[in-house]
Amino acid sequence: MKQGKCPKCGSEEVYSGIEVVPKSGPFGSNSIPVSIVSIAALDNYVCTDCGYLESYIADAEKLKEIVRKWPKVNRVSQEKT
Ligand SMILES: [Zn+2]
16 A cells, blocks of 8 residues: 555555544544553545545654553464465
8 A cells, every 4th residue: 555556446546544633642543542641643545436544644653652551463373275
């Protein structure tokens, strides 16, 4: 998606909302809670053909905080091949 192509429908009509403000704060729809005292701003990418949305956390410190505070998702062993 960051490379400008939609992974769902293959369209190249991908737009980046990384400059959209507010990125966080009281109108925090463009952010997610990391913990009760911490939120992480999101960079959003939208495909305007199918509406698919991808979000990325750009702040490396928030990513480290998630590693410390969130449970890791274990890979399911019976993966389809
Ligand atoms: Zn798409």
